[in-house]
Amino acid sequence: MSAAPLTAGPVGPGEPTQPLQPLGPTQPSRLPWLRNRTGDGVLRLNPTLVIGLSLLVVIILAGVLAPVLSPWDPIKQDLTASLQPPGNGHLLGTDQLGRDVFTRLLYAARVDLRVGALAVLFPFIIGTTLGLLAGWFGGWFDLVLMRVVDMVVAFPSFVLIIALVFALGQGTASIYIAITLVGWVAYARIVRGEVLVAREQEYALAARASGLPTWRILLRHLLPNVLLQAFVFAMSDVVLSILAIVTLGYLGLGVPPPTPDWGSMISEGQNFVFTKWYLTAVPGLAVVVTGLALALVADGVVQRSGRR
Amino acid sequence: DNGSTPSTSTSGAAGGDLVIVRPQDSVSMDNTMVFSNSSIWVFQQMFESLYEVTPDGKDVKPLLAESHTLSDDKLTWTFKLKQGVKFSNGQPMTSADVKFSLDKARATKGGWEFLDVAIKSVEAPDDATVVIKTKYPWSPLLADLANFNNAVLPKDYAGKSHDDFYKAPIGTGPFVWDHWNKGTEIQLKKNPTYWDAGKPALDSVTWKVVPDDNSRNVQIQGGQAQINENPPFSTLEQLKGQPNVKVDLFPSTKTDYIMMNQNEKPYDDVHVRRAISYAIDREALVKTLLFGNGTPANSFLMPNVPFYDAATPGITYDMAKAKEEMAQSSVPNGFSTTFLASSGDSTDQALAQVLQSSLKELGIDMKIQNVDPSAAHDLQQEQKYQISHSYWTMDIADPDELVTFAVDPDAGSHSFYTSYDNPTVIADTKKAQQTFDTAGRQELYSAIQKQAAEDAFMGFLYYSPFSYAYSTKVSGFQVYPTGNYHLEDVTLGS
Amino acid sequence: MSTLVDGPVREPRSAPAVGTPVLELHDVDVEIPLPSGRLHAVRGVSLTAYAGQALGLVGESGSGKSLTLRAAMDLLPSPAVITGGSVVVAGTDVTGMRPAQRREHISSTMAMIFQDALTALNPTMRIGDQVAEVPRQRLGMSRTEARARALDLLAQVGIRDPEQRYRAFPHELSGGMRQRVCIAIALSAEPGLILADEPTTALDVTIQKQVLDVLGRLRRDDGVGLVLVTHDLAVVSSTCSELDVMYGGRVVEEGATEVLLSAPRHPYTAALLRSVPDPDAPVHRLLTIPGAPPDLLQPIGGCAFAPRCPAVVDRCRTERPPLMPLSAGHTSACWRAHEPQEWPGQVGEAAVEGVHG
Amino acid sequence: MSASPSTGSGSVETGAGGGEEVLAVEGLVQHFRGRGSAWGRLRGRPPKVVKAVDGVDLVLHRGETLGLVGESGCGKSTLSRCAAGLYTPTSGVVRYAGQPLHGAPDRAQRRLVQMVFQDPYSSLNPRMTVGQTLSEILTYHRLVPRAQVRTRVGELIDLVGLPTRAVDQLPRSFSGGQRQRIGIARALALEPQVLIADEPVSALDVSVQATIINLLLDLKETLGLSMLFVSHNMAVVRQISDRIAVMHDGVVVEEGDTPEVFEHPQHDYTRLLLASVPRIGGTPAPAPATAGRDLR
Amino acid sequence: MRHVAYVGRRLLSTVPVLLGISVIVFFLIHLVPGDPARTLLGVRATDEAVAALHVKFGLDRPIWEQYLSFLGRLLHGDLGRSILYDTDVSSLLADRLPATLWLLVAATVLALLISVPLAVLAATHRDRIADQVVRAVPLVGLGMPTFWVGIMLVLLLALKVHAFPVSGFGKTPVQHLSSIVLPGLTIALALTPILIRSLRTSMIGVLDSDYVVTARAKGLSHRRVITAHTLRNAAVSSITVLGVNIAYLVGSTLVVERVFALPGMGTMMLDAIFNRDFPVVQGVTLVFALMVVAVNLLTDLAHAALDPRIELA
Ligand SMILES: Nc1ncnc2c1ncn2[C@@H]1O[C@H](COP(=O)(O)OP(=O)(O)OP(=O)(O)O)[C@@H](O)[C@H]1O
Ligand SMILES: Nc1ncnc2c1ncn2[C@@H]1O[C@H](COP(=O)(O)OP(=O)(O)OP(=O)(O)O)[C@@H](O)[C@H]1O
Numbered sequence A: 001m002s003a004a005p006l007t008a009g010p011v012g013p014g015e016p017t018q019p020l021q022p023l024g025p026t027q028p029s030r031l032p033w034l035r036n037r038t039g040d041g042v043l044r045l046n047p048t049l050v051i052g053l054s055l056l057v058v059i060i061l062a063g064v065l066a067p068v069l070s071p072w073d074p075i076k077q078d079l080t081a082s083l084q085p086p087g088n089g090h091l092l093g094t095d096q097l098g099r100d101v102f103t104r105l106l107y108a109a110r111v112d113l114r115v116g117a118l119a120v121l122f123p124f125i126i127g128t129t130l131g132l133l134a135g136w137f138g139g140w141f142d143l144v145l146m147r148v149v150d151m152v153v154a155f156p157s158f159v160l161i162i163a164l165v166f167a168l169g170q171g172t173a174s175i176y177i178a179i180t181l182v183g184w185v186a187y188a189r190i191v192r193g194e195v196l197v198a199r200e201q202e203y204a205l206a207a208r209a210s211g212l213p214t215w216r217i218l219l220r221h222l223l224p225n226v227l228l229q230a231f232v233f234a235m236s237d238v239v240l241s242i243l244a245i246v247t248l249g250y251l252g253l254g255v256p257p258p259t260p261d262w263g264s265m266i267s268e269g270q271n272f273v274f275t276k277w278y279l280t281a282v283p284g285l286a287v288v289v290t291g292l293a294l295a296l297v298a299d300g301v302v303q304r305s306g307r308r
Numbered sequence B: 001d002n003g004s005t006p007s008t009s010t011s012g013a014a015g016g017d018l019v020i021v022r023p024q025d026s027v028s029m030d031n032t033m034v035f036s037n038s039s040i041w042v043f044q045q046m047f048e049s050l051y052e053v054t055p056d057g058k059d060v061k062p063l064l065a066e067s068h069t070l071s072d073d074k075l076t077w078t079f080k081l082k083q084g085v086k087f088s089n090g091q092p093m094t095s096a097d098v099k100f101s102l103d104k105a106r107a108t109k110g111g112w113e114f115l116d117v118a119i120k121s122v123e124a125p126d127d128a129t130v131v132i133k134t135k136y137p138w139s140p141l142l143a144d145l146a147n148f149n150n151a152v153l154p155k156d157y158a159g160k161s162h163d164d165f166y167k168a169p170i171g172t173g174p175f176v177w178d179h180w181n182k183g184t185e186i187q188l189k190k191n192p193t194y195w196d197a198g199k200p201a202l203d204s205v206t207w208k209v210v211p212d213d214n215s216r217n218v219q220i221q222g223g224q225a226q227i228n229e230n231p232p233f234s235t236l237e238q239l240k241g242q243p244n245v246k247v248d249l250f251p252s253t254k255t256d257y258i259m260m261n262q263n264e265k266p267y268d269d270v271h272v273r274r275a276i277s278y279a280i281d282r283e284a285l286v287k288t289l290l291f292g293n294g295t296p297a298n299s300f301l302m303p304n305v306p307f308y309d310a311a312t313p314g315i316t317y318d319m320a321k322a323k324e325e326m327a328q329s330s331v332p333n334g335f336s337t338t339f340l341a342s343s344g345d346s347t348d349q350a351l352a353q354v355l356q357s358s359l360k361e362l363g364i365d366m367k368i369q370n371v372d373p374s375a376a377h378d379l380q381q382e383q384k385y386q387i388s389h390s391y392w393t394m395d396i397a398d399p400d401e402l403v404t405f406a407v408d409p410d411a412g413s414h415s416f417y418t419s420y421d422n423p424t425v426i427a428d429t430k431k432a433q434q435t436f437d438t439a440g441r442q443e444l445y446s447a448i449q450k451q452a453a454e455d456a457f458m459g460f461l462y463y464s465p466f467s468y469a470y471s472t473k474v475s476g477f478q479v480y481p482t483g484n485y486h487l488e489d490v491t492l493g494s
Numbered sequence C: 001m002s003t004l005v006d007g008p009v010r011e012p013r014s015a016p017a018v019g020t021p022v023l024e025l026h027d028v029d030v031e032i033p034l035p036s037g038r039l040h041a042v043r044g045v046s047l048t049a050y051a052g053q054a055l056g057l058v059g060e061s062g063s064g065k066s067l068t069l070r071a072a073m074d075l076l077p078s079p080a081v082i083t084g085g086s087v088v089v090a091g092t093d094v095t096g097m098r099p100a101q102r103r104e105h106i107s108s109t110m111a112m113i114f115q116d117a118l119t120a121l122n123p124t125m126r127i128g129d130q131v132a133e134v135p136r137q138r139l140g141m142s143r144t145e146a147r148a149r150a151l152d153l154l155a156q157v158g159i160r161d162p163e164q165r166y167r168a169f170p171h172e173l174s175g176g177m178r179q180r181v182c183i184a185i186a187l188s189a190e191p192g193l194i195l196a197d198e199p200t201t202a203l204d205v206t207i208q209k210q211v212l213d214v215l216g217r218l219r220r221d222d223g224v225g226l227v228l229v230t231h232d233l234a235v236v237s238s239t240c241s242e243l244d245v246m247y248g249g250r251v252v253e254e255g256a257t258e259v260l261l262s263a264p265r266h267p268y269t270a271a272l273l274r275s276v277p278d279p280d281a282p283v284h285r286l287l288t289i290p291g292a293p294p295d296l297l298q299p300i301g302g303c304a305f306a307p308r309c310p311a312v313v314d315r316c317r318t319e320r321p322p323l324m325p326l327s328a329g330h331t332s333a334c335w336r337a338h339e340p341q342e343w344p345g346q347v348g349e350a351a352v353e354g355v356h357g
Numbered sequence D: 001m002s003a004s005p006s007t008g009s010g011s012v013e014t015g016a017g018g019g020e021e022v023l024a025v026e027g028l029v030q031h032f033r034g035r036g037s038a039w040g041r042l043r044g045r046p047p048k049v050v051k052a053v054d055g056v057d058l059v060l061h062r063g064e065t066l067g068l069v070g071e072s073g074c075g076k077s078t079l080s081r082c083a084a085g086l087y088t089p090t091s092g093v094v095r096y097a098g099q100p101l102h103g104a105p106d107r108a109q110r111r112l113v114q115m116v117f118q119d120p121y122s123s124l125n126p127r128m129t130v131g132q133t134l135s136e137i138l139t140y141h142r143l144v145p146r147a148q149v150r151t152r153v154g155e156l157i158d159l160v161g162l163p164t165r166a167v168d169q170l171p172r173s174f175s176g177g178q179r180q181r182i183g184i185a186r187a188l189a190l191e192p193q194v195l196i197a198d199e200p201v202s203a204l205d206v207s208v209q210a211t212i213i214n215l216l217l218d219l220k221e222t223l224g225l226s227m228l229f230v231s232h233n234m235a236v237v238r239q240i241s242d243r244i245a246v247m248h249d250g251v252v253v254e255e256g257d258t259p260e261v262f263e264h265p266q267h268d269y270t271r272l273l274l275a276s277v278p279r280i281g282g283t284p285a286p287a288p289a290t291a292g293r294d295l296r
Numbered sequence E: 001m002r003h004v005a006y007v008g009r010r011l012l013s014t015v016p017v018l019l020g021i022s023v024i025v026f027f028l029i030h031l032v033p034g035d036p037a038r039t040l041l042g043v044r045a046t047d048e049a050v051a052a053l054h055v056k057f058g059l060d061r062p063i064w065e066q067y068l069s070f071l072g073r074l075l076h077g078d079l080g081r082s083i084l085y086d087t088d089v090s091s092l093l094a095d096r097l098p099a100t101l102w103l104l105v106a107a108t109v110l111a112l113l114i115s116v117p118l119a120v121l122a123a124t125h126r127d128r129i130a131d132q133v134v135r136a137v138p139l140v141g142l143g144m145p146t147f148w149v150g151i152m153l154v155l156l157l158a159l160k161v162h163a164f165p166v167s168g169f170g171k172t173p174v175q176h177l178s179s180i181v182l183p184g185l186t187i188a189l190a191l192t193p194i195l196i197r198s199l200r201t202s203m204i205g206v207l208d209s210d211y212v213v214t215a216r217a218k219g220l221s222h223r224r225v226i227t228a229h230t231l232r233n234a235a236v237s238s239i240t241v242l243g244v245n246i247a248y249l250v251g252s253t254l255v256v257e258r259v260f261a262l263p264g265m266g267t268m269m270l271d272a273i274f275n276r277d278f279p280v281v282q283g284v285t286l287v288f289a290l291m292v293v294a295v296n297l298l299t300d301l302a303h304a305a306l307d308p309r310i311e312l313a
């Protein structure tokens, strides 16, 4: 009878004579969402992702290269040149205090992207951690956490953010804290839901069957697989955070002056909507484009991961 | 009322509901206690005092009083009341009502009673006569009586409790109470038995709360409202461009200041204050913040107040001098400080940023701390600030109200919350209160204004008018320099 | 397994006489445009299904069986499209018809059932309503008529207590019952032919048997033709009289089931047959087919099975073998179909070596 | 082979498979609580209980393959997961070499019973390469010195018949059959004594199924593994098992040597099962005695 | 019947959530710096007057005691008295509730009217031009600040076209209806991107599912396939998305009511925050939370009604 040697050679007339799909470089990309479906590590991007990423890169570059792109200082005032119409060296004219609107627009990209990203980072970390633990361990921890989530969710988040920013005083730190206190629940919910599914997947069972310790299963096996949805949500969350900041600006609670930010630019321009519409429209458009870019990136990532 | 009507025609059709839109609601109808303009401007349509401010804001004229006489010792004032005046509940107005009202006004605490401190007693010898005795000669008395806190209310609140009365107040004015949906609107109706026959023309007046600047503008254009109370200067240009909308700037007594808290170092140093005052480019502020609708201030008093001295050598923009002063000061190399600003107040925001960049040239590193308006207000009053912005509008036609408030640290406001304390100025203030002849008072007030400017206890910024936008259908609308307006002369065309 | 509750035996309205062709596919090509290229999934498939006859369609996973059926039903999943050949339904070429007309013609002649009955039933609609839908919407019956018809159909496929089950939702039924509801739905349009795409793969053997029995009975009693897609040769063997074997998007062998299974004349059929374990005769080792199925994104020069074929000769790699007749009704697409005894001994030789254990 | 519970732990019995008893399932009961509502839980209302396994005794001998068959949902997977120590049973014990398996503090012990899962698509972590999956467990269990991990991974991959370059690939670049091989390699990495295979071929195409069955047979022979093989495919079970246990509604209704069960089924359900098996070329089997039973 | 019991149980289960909410509301508002009494009494308020007001509103007692009495009064339906307006909070709320409800209903209806047809269009023309457009255009809306959209709508539809009143709420139901369109649309536009995407995704999932293929195999008309077999099933998952976004919707009334000068609870909330009118802030927040909880309950019920697989356990 055919006794194959223990370690050598394929066993039996197995299938693999040329079984594997064409392979790319052996070392796959470290960023899982940048791999394509066949996992060959080549960054073969889909059009949605390409458009989204390039828009985002343009916005980021606009912020980073602001000093190169514009000769003006975003903060320096020229009260003699207040509210100049576009032209005359000012691409988009000047604001009430004679500052170049275009320059402020560029610098605002820095501020808003940073604030938006940071305001999402903390809830992302906190919510993901809690959701992971709740989904895995269940029990009273899950029960209590979900009741807290119910409570926070019952508040219109905006009401809570405004109240918190009020309570904590105006400033970016308050914005971070308020958005974090409100925002973590979404991540906790999403990740918990994903974990509940993933933990029943056979690979999670297999990891347990292999006798691996819990922390390792959580970090190495579950987390990478549940992160996608949280990441996708984070993309739209950045937009929502920027919008929250913009709206706080409208209510006078946004990023403190003179730091340029799209929200305060919009709210400063509000009194001129009928005469100098571009003062609000252009920063408004900047928010829209950023939102579009992030949404496209999120879309592209989802498409790429093969989920719908 | 026989004030001249500046707005042209008076031939508008009678009747109609006038809708006034405003950013905030009234707080209360209690005329003895309330400080909010949005309350005052409403109850002034229902309540009338013995005297009223003249349209130029510089004098008073009789309203419910017919005439007065002053004793030689200048301590006893005797007033004859106008006859045939009825309250809106039909009850005739008598001297007993006046006595009741003045006694109540003086008895309040934390309200406007400070205006009446000089009054010793009020008597009503007969129905048509009121006698007021003062503790010492008190020249601003008529101006004080013209204030709304001294308005004439029915005796014993017409049988109601204080609280109930103010829920549906009764007065002698051209309009009577209808309803108040707190936070949204107040409506007053025409007083059909108003003593000045034929007035008012309107059927009713409604004040609606519309917090958003653009919404208010748009409502005038859309015909849902006729008068927009104080649109920001920044929106005037676009308002002027709209058909059927008229924009008026009424001379006012509004003055803006930079407050510097002398309890906080280094603002106790006059050189620092002067340096900052020199560093403020008032012309530029008028141009950018007020869009040219104002004038730089040279005194803490305003041109529409009696005894304002146009010749006061106020501090004007001069960077060189500012640096000179700075060099002489205790902090020649600058310092860092925090500006207390109200969030959501576009003027505050802009002003703070302008100041920030000017002070940078003096080596002063100024941060902006934004808190919401009521917190800002609290912090100013508790003097928990370093540098901040505030403004003032007169309520009476006499400078004493403001002068006491601004330079007398014992008057309860710690010299406009700056703790400014100059004995000469204080002495002059007291003397002026008891001086009756115009020339004498002028001399004293001029001295005060000059000294105050020299001490730079505040940075006087600018005088600005009251802006109003209204539908071209509205005629006869006029705002007085004190900020109040009379609606009995207003008519609505179709 | 069920005894069929006797309902009134109905003559299917449109059932053609036994032996007439209901569905003919001529050289049908199906392609799927994908970002990575055009996937040529079905490559010139021709087959004919007759009324009253059961035709089996077997082949490896991905060989294009489902797409062939769905092409016939005009139900290709987007973005798949028919790019060549013609589909003739009840004697009429439907390829040129307007979509609505085609839909109407096809669905009044043929019906389709799927592998997973749970997903093939609308989870939010009562099963009775789903069965009554065609009579009500398409056959113009009144509400009560349609209901009576549905009850009748449910009884026909062996659902007990149809009155009571009428109001059930799909999730309240067992897998076998669901699959039979699907059959009832398929029957509701009184088709001449049922296309069944792996209707029993999701079921276990006992229930599989019940479902196959229902289908068999329909064929015998009502003359309803059947095209049965599966990769289980045993199922085909006990159900179908004719068999088509597909590989790499083509039909590679065609003929009577009995003949094909006893004397396969295509190496793939032979290999497939040998890799199926026999419940009655365990062997030492099963035969396996080395290698992977062809990449349908690429053009295939010769025989698609050549890279895995033990009997491969040079010609196989360069020239594609057409379906060649061997005997009456038996064709094979292999250059060496005529000499099965010459095929080299494969590893599968071991398979007959002896009973294990 | 007897279906009776083994008498006491560690007792040695000889059956058709021969050899000592390695894995024993004794009186195993596994109930699942239905989801129930949070409110119901607060009020202590008993949620619905699913009796997936309801009192099963089984014994697996060294070197033997025990086939477990039964209809869908009868509790096969639950039983095998319990047997692999993945679930805490409601009652009853699973013993490995006489020692209770569950709650065993010794990870060396637990690794001796390993499992291959049914679904080749969900049983591999999609974000770990084959090499990572294998070396992770090797490193964690210190089965080989760190320096040799890579070599050992290569050996394992070789053992299940995958090419060496598979090490650096993610699961999604493998076909179902190849994935199932990876799953087997993962189980074998821990050098188990007992392999529990829960329907390892039911998701696979017949030709691929054959390669996996052959692989398992070879491994069993070369490594001397004991195996619990779960399937609902009678033909496959017959091909691979020495003994067979038939499960129905959470209990084992019949157990015996494979040819015996196939040729002389005792229980009605077994007969129904066998009668339903389609056969190539065979005339359809005669209807069994239980025919006509309602289908749940 | 089973629905009634289910609603009852769901209502009971909201009790701990509401209690938690009351705690958050109460303590949150006390974090806000500043003294409501001072804010109310104004510039020259004496310390005695402030203290008296403190006593009147119980602001002098320890905070936990204030909470307990707050809770006690709450149980009697007493939300306290507004410090700013010196009126019962409950009567203030009663005044303001209609406008907000009108707004929310209008927003939801408009959002559905816009998103359902577009989602159907996109899903049935998957990956074609119509789909791309329907998917891309609302994305633009995702980034637009609500107040800005509001202003733009007023400019366009009220001032240029005169189709709707610029702002305000009117007095009669007919006036309410015409005044609520623009604000409703403003919120709806913010909501549609999310709704369209979720509905489109679930529609595509449903359209790809075997039962829709079965329905098509039955020869049913396209219209019937969409209405009877697709929409309802797609709605099952989208209704949850709508429910989740209700909180967002309620939150956006804050800004939208301000832009359109609607006398609703959102404007009252902002006023109250700016004036430290604690009882009003508490009252409004509670009512908001109640509304969110109620809507979530409704969506759960709708979900259960649409999907027979849901067990009402
Ligand atoms: N919607 C689709 N998108 C992309 N490729 C598809 C799609 N549907 C089918 N294919 C591909 O088309 C080929 C044929 O598919 P088909 O479903 O007809 O195979 P099958 O023979 O039915 O296989 P199975 O036995 O697995 O059901 C396969 O390679 C499959 O991957
Ligand atoms: N984690 C769980 N929670 C609740 N019920 C479960 C769980 N796992 C299994 N069950 C239930 O227990 C019963 C037995 O399930 P099990 O998966 O063991 O059956 P099986 O024989 O493996 O079926 P199949 O052949 O379909 O895989 C089923 O009714 C199933 O729904």
Ligand SMILES: [Mg+2]
Binding pocket: C065, C066, C067, C197
């Ligand atoms: Mg298929």
Ligand SMILES: [Mg+2]
Binding pocket: D076, D077, D078, D118, D199
């Ligand atoms: Mg199972």
Ligand code: NI
Binding pocket: A001, C284, C356, C357
């Ligand atoms: Ni052997």
